[in-house]
Amino acid sequence: MKYYFNKTINEDFEKVIDKVTEELKKEGFGILTEIDVKETLKKKLDVDFKKYRILGTCNPPYAHQALEAEDKIGTMLPCNVIVQEISKGVVEVAAVNPMASMQAVDNKQLMEIADEITAKLENVIEKL
Numbered sequence: 001m002k003y004y005f006n007k008t009i010n011e012d013f014e015k016v017i018d019k020v021t022e023e024l025k026k027e028g029f030g031i032l033t034e035i036d037v038k039e040t041l042k043k044k045l046d047v048d049f050k051k052y053r054i055l056g057t058c059n060p061p062y063a064h065q066a067l068e069a070e071d072k073i074g075t076m077l078p079c080n081v082i083v084q085e086i087s088k089g090v091v092e093v094a095a096v097n098p099m100a101s102m103q104a105v106d107n108k109q110l111m112e113i114a115d116e117i118t119a120k121l122e123n124v125i126e127k128l
Helices: 013-026 037-045 060-069 098-102 108-127
Strands: 004-010 030-036 052-058 079-087 090-096
Touching: 004 108, 013 030, 013 052, 013 079, 013 090, 013 108, 030 037, 037 052, 060 108, 079 108, 090 098, 090 108, 098 108
Parallel strands: none
Antiparallel strands: 004 090, 030 052, 052 079, 079 090
16 A cells, blocks of 8 residues: 555646645645745755645544544644645645555554545545
């Protein structure tokens, strides 16, 4: 099982960020954190890097259920989605596969939640 699912899109980087954000909202996700890796690496290490953002997404009702089922699951939250520019006008979007990461936790209730979140994130990627 792959630990992510992805899609490559021929589109402007910022437009893809907007599309991803909109599709996440439709599935009940908000963005808690946004890390601009390009900017951070330039600032901290003076390294030039491609456009690359990590979106820390959360679906509050599911996050609550997961935390109720397994109190240490917060170590694996939020669900990250990355957007990276492969080349000018070619952008890849990838989302974590919650089913893959939850295999390490022996909790049937949590697996059911992860299955539902996986379906929602796959739907986001498919609709881009």
